[in-house]
Amino acid sequence: MASIKDTKSAGKTSRSRSKSKSRSRSRSRSRSRSRGRTSSVTRQRKPTTPKPKQEKMESNSPARTRNRTPERAVTPTRKSARLQNLTLAPEERKPLEFEPSAEEEKRVSRTKKTEFGGAIGAFFMILGLPITVYFFNFVCSKNNCKPHLPIVSLDWRNYFDGQAAAIYLGWMAFQAVLYMIPVGPVVMGQPLRSGQRLKYRCNGFYSLCISLVAFGAAVYFKLPTGIVMQKFTQLITTGIVFSSVLSVILYVKARRGPNKQLAPGGNTGNILYDFFIGHELNPRVGSFDLKFFCELRPGLIGWLMLNLVMLTEKYNKEGAFPPALTMVVVFQALYVADALWFEDAILTTMDIIHDGFGFMLVFGDLVWVPFLYCLQTRYLSLYGVKMEWYCLVFIGILNLIGYYIFRGSNSQKNEFRKNPYNPALAHLETIPTSSGKRLLVSGWWGLVRKPNYLGDLLMATAWSLTCGFSTPLVYFYPLYFAILLIHREYRDAEQCQKKYKASWDRYCERVKYRIFPYIY
Known part of the structure; x- marks a missing residue:
């Protein structure tokens, strides 16, 4: 073995000194075999500096033993971002973002099932909703508030006014500024289709308080707040134009944006329907x-x-607050304050997680709600209604019962969603589902499937009862609201059936009534 090592060492020394370009045939064959090459392949070798000897493992085939430098001994390996992230300390790790590929973007599923009568229904609702708001404005005026065909003026100045437009747009800008004030908690929304969760700053109650202070200051300094009622029709027109333009902008924006942002219910490919229902989710x-x-x-x-x-305005004319009008204003103020105090609860509703933001929601939020929901107070301000005290007490109790059911059921649902293992909710019975969530089948949610809708309808009825029975027009709100909530319950039940399957069937067997106990 010693003679073999000496011979090999001498051979290496002679090659480095003479820098010979030829190799012996036997050495060439040996190296060719060891590298997996044929003996006929020859290559030039650049001069190398002598390297210190390294210890070699003894082998039965010394001719096939090769010296390897430390650099060549290390084999480079590729690591994915996920594996590299795992090698870091927990505080150094970065959240990984998963972007959908171009193919996944194209494979976003189309909306197959339409609602509200599809494209035809959407067309008539786009025309019919503004007409309905105008109708109740004309039919319930200071001259008459009973069902009749109103006389419609053809003078455009009765419908549009620059001052009214300035008031409406100024109000929108004022609320937008309040929305951007960095106060209030930041709440995470529900997971989107991409897995992302959006952040929402819930400062709506602060906006309400600041708005009330601003109104109080306007009254204190005797600003002409009554101009709002003088320009009521023009304000409606401005709201209709603004909501229509905003809906068009939203639809165009959705068409140019990524598919992952489209609404599950507003991606049919029909322009009219998607414009109405909302093409983009958020x-x-x-x-x-x-x-x-x-x-x-x-x-x-x-x-x-x-x-x-x-x-x-009624107080300025009569010098006192009429009981019926004051009662309905207080009831509706409580309703608005409740919605804004529990603003984060809306993040789990169908409007936010399913419906896109199109003409339906834009018009409803910016025109239908402010100018049609005030129908009772408008009637009472034009036609004072005097009621016996016991009638007002009954109406007040009915409203409080409705609010108690509404707030109690919503609070129970919200607390259960936040922490299903809350000890305060341990007495409630639930049904497990395949998604890991549980369905409440006791408490308020064991009475009917939508107890919050029941409370909502009781309050709506109480508001209209303050107007008496001189005209049926003031009962439009509870009638419309009942139709709306029944339809919404039907839509929600379909979504739950798809999501929970057999567990939802068990829930429906356990809780048989939808909104009204023993009736529906």
């Missing part, structure tokens, strides 16, 4: 969420402001 400009902003702020607070204007 349209944003930077961090400004347009749907979340419009859902409760301008319309809901605007509804309360209109009520306060009418109450103030």
Whole structure:
């Protein structure tokens, strides 16, 4: 073995000194075999500097033993971002983002089942909703508030006014500024189709308080707040134009945006239907969420402001607050304040997680709610209704019962969603589902499937009862609201059936009534 090693060492030394370009045939064959090459392949070898000897493992075939440098001994390996992230300390790890590929973008499923009568229904609702608002404005005026065919003026100045447009747009801008104030908790929304969860700043109650202070200051300094009622029709027109333009902008924005942002229910490919139902789920400009902003702020607070204007005008004329009008304004103020105090609860509703933001929601939030929901207060401000005290007490109790059911059921649902293992909810019975969630089958949610809808309808009825029975027009709101909530319950039941399957069937067997106990 010693002679073999000496011979090999001498051979290496002679090659390095003479820098010979030829190799012996036997050495060439040996190296060719060891490298898996044929003996006929020759290559030039660049001069190398002598390297220190390294210890070699003894082998029965010394001719096939080769020296390897440390650099060649290390085999480079590729690591994915996920594996590299795991090698870091927990505080150094970065959240991984998963972007859908181009093929996944194209494979976004189309909406197959339509609602509201499809494209034809959407067409008639786009025309019919503004006409309905105009109709109740004309038919319930200071001259008459009973069902009749109103005389419609053809003078465009009765429908549009620059001052009214400035008031409406100024109100929208004022609420937008309040929305951007960095106060209030930041709440995470429900997971989107991409797995992302959007952030929402819930400062709606602060916006309400600031708006009330601003209105109080306007009354204190005797600003002409009554101009709002003088320009009521023109304000409606401005709202219709604004909501229509905004809906067009939202649809165009959705067509140019990524498919992952489209609404599950508004991606049929039919322009008219998608425009009405909403093509994009959560349209944003930077961090400004347009749907979340419009859902409760301008319309809901605007509804309360209109009520306060009418109450103030009535007080200025009569020198006192009429009991019936004051009662309905207080009831509706409580309703608005409740919605904004529990603003984060809207993030789990169908409007936010399923419906896109199109003409249906835009018009409903910015025109339908403020200008039609104030129908009772408008009637009472034009035609004072005197009621016996016991009638007012009965109406007050009915409203409080409705609010108790409404708030109790919503609070129970919200607490259960936040922490199903809350000890305060341990007495409630539930049904497990395949998704890991549980369905409440006791408490308020064991009485009917939608107890919050029941409370909502009781309050709506109480508001209309304050107007008496001189005209059926004031009962439009509870009638419309009943149809709306029954349809919404039907839509929600379909979604739950798809999501929970057999567990939902068990729930329906356990809780048989939808909204009204022993009736429906």
